[in-house]
Structure formats: structure tokens, C-alpha cells
Amino acid sequence: MSRFKNKVDDQQAHIFSLRAAVGLLAVLCAALWFGWQTAPRDLTVHVPPDLRTGSVRKWWDVPPENIYGFALYIFGQLNRWPTDGEKDYLAAIHQLQSYLTPSCKAFFEGDYQYRKAAGELRQRVRGVYEILGRGYSDDPELRVQQLDQDSWLVNLDINADEYYAAEPVKRAVVRYPLRVVRYDLDPERNKWGLALDCYQGTPQKLKLPGEAP
Template identity: 60%
Template sequence: MSYRKKVDAQYAHIVSLRIGLGLMAVVCLALAYGWWSAPRELTVHVPPDLRSGSTRKWWDIPPESVYAFGLYIFQQMNRWPTDGETDYQDNIYRLDAYLTSSCKTYLQKDFELRRNAGELRKRERGVYEIPGRGVDDQQEQHIIQKSINDWTVNLDITADEHYGGERVKRALARYPLRIIRSDVDPEKNPFGLQWDCYDGNPQRIEVSTDDVAESGGRR
């Protein structure tokens, strides 16, 4: 009788071990699936000034990053090194991943209107930030956060146009850019942001002509 009890006890122990191994296998499969389905890359926005510590939620985009994105895309779109009739169109296609569909349509119409009016042929163009009117100086005026996915970036810009080596136009204006969160294609757009064109009409501004001339001469 004692021998039979030992056999039953060993059999019960073997069954419990098998159950335990089965549960461990299920847990390992679940962990493997979680590891496999986890994102391989995670974009974390860090403020450009790292002299002081910063603690942020991973999904939070600092205003400085939004401003830098807006300025970068705007400058790239308005950079016509040789001929605005070809450079402007090329920029629209080249920056496609950084533009919303509605903004791309707007820019395409703007290109066609300017081309038909003769404002692009053989024109060279460049834009740059007006000294002393950047985000470091007046952040509350230049970045307006409307939600966690929507910002207005006010760029104070000087736009210079040249024709045949001579400057034919200089405009100083504030451009209200609308920037939205759009992390849909990290491969083509690592910023996770898109330019949704303008949040209002550009407004002419007045600044010291000496400051503008000095900055323009350095570029």
C-alpha cells in the first residue's frame, strides 16, 4: 500500500511539473510576441539647449523642435538657387513627405499662379530669420500651441529675390505657419511633423534696415 502511494505521489508531481512547464511556455510565447511587436525605433524630442536637465513625456514635442522644423521646411521650400520656375516645383516634390495633402495642393496652385504671372523665371530666392526676432528672444510670440497635435509658428522672415545677379525684391514679413503632428512615415519623415501651410495671411513688419542688411550680407 505504501508503494502505491509513492507511485501516485510521483505521478502527481510529474503532472504538476508538466503543467508548470506548459504555463512557462505560454508566458515565454507571450513575451516573445511582445518583443516582436514592440516598435524598433522610438523618436524622443530633446530641446536643443542641453545645459539644463529636461524631463518630458515621450510623446511631448518641445516648442523649440516645432519652431526649428517650421523654419527648416519654410527655408527649404523658398530656396531657389538658380531658377524659381524649376526650383520651386522641385521643392514641392522633394519635400512631399513634410507637407499635408492640402498644403501641397495650395503650394502647387501658388506655383502655377506665380509662373503664369512671370514671377519665377530666372528668379533666385532665399529666406532667413530676422536677427533678434527668433524663438530664443520671444518664444511666446513665435510658438502658439493649440493642442498636443497642432501649433502655429510665427516666422519673422526676410525674403530676398535676385534676377540677373541684381536684387529685385526684399520683403520683411511674419508668416504664421500651421504645424501638425503626423507620425505616419518615419522612414521619409523622421520629424513626425508636417507643414499645413498658413494659419493666416503674412503681415509686413518693420525692423532696422542696418540689422537686415548686415545679416543678409553674411548669408
């Protein structure tokens, strides 16, 4: 009798262990499912533009060439007024707001109001472009400095030309120290995962070689 009782006890213990294993597998599957559901569906990987020698980088790292290209493109679009600065400047701020931090957007909106009140926008045509020979450089002190893992300082040497009724009214040669930050908030609106955080310092006027004093 005891032999049959021991066999029944063994079978119950085995059934209990199988139930425990099934429960453990269920918990593990639930954890894996949760991790799969919460994992990002899209991942932005920044690749340097020159791939002749290949590139090995961490997925979260952003090459300085990309930082510089982003700053130049967004800043150039903000300062491009093709027909009338009073309309074009504000429209550019709104169109590019996904690439501006909230504080930077507020800064440019304040700059717009100031220029409008000073009469510097109506019927003004403006464009900025990189000074020839002063584009991206590998020298970190010259163009792109990484401040920390999520922010960079970009020095843009820019020509800014303004016209009123087809007449040139302003030409400025300026170095703009721009702050760029990581900004992975809305990949649908901002594929770069970066944003301008306005100026890191005061823009400085430049004097080009051969320019009249």
C-alpha cells in the same frame, strides 16, 4: 493496495501540474516574443539645443526650440530658389514632401501652378531669412504655441528677397503663421517626426522700425 494507488494518483497530479506550468510558461514566452517583435526598433527623442542646465522630458515631448528650428529650416528650403524658380520651387516641394502633410503638399503645388501662370517664377532667384532680432523667443505668444499634444503654431518673421536677372524685384517682410504637426510615419525619410501643415492663418506684412511708410 490503496496506499500504492494514492501514490500513483499523487504522481499523476504532480505531472499534470508540471505540464500546466510548462504550458503557461510557453504562452508567456510567446506573448513576450510578440511584444518584442512589435516594439519599435528606433525611437526619436527630441532634446533641446541648450544642455547647460540639463533636461528632463517625456520621450514623446518636443521642445518648442526644436519645433521652431524645424519650421524655419523646412520653410526656408521651400522658398530657396537658387537659379530659376520655375524649376527650383517644384523640385523643393518634391524633395521635402516627407516633411509636408498631403494637404500641405497639394497647397504648395497649387501655389506653384498659380505663380507659374502669373509669370512669377521664370528666372526668379528667391531666398528667405529670419529677421535679425526676431528669432526664437521663450514667449509662447510670440513664436511657438502648442495647440494640442500633436500640433503647434509657429510664427516666423521672415525677409523674402526676389531677384530677376540679378535685379531686385521684390522684398517682403512678413509674419508667417505655420502649423507644425507630429508626423511619425516614415522614420527613414523623416527623422524629425514632424511635418508642416501649411498656414494656421493669413500671413501678415510687417513694418520694421525706421522703415519708410
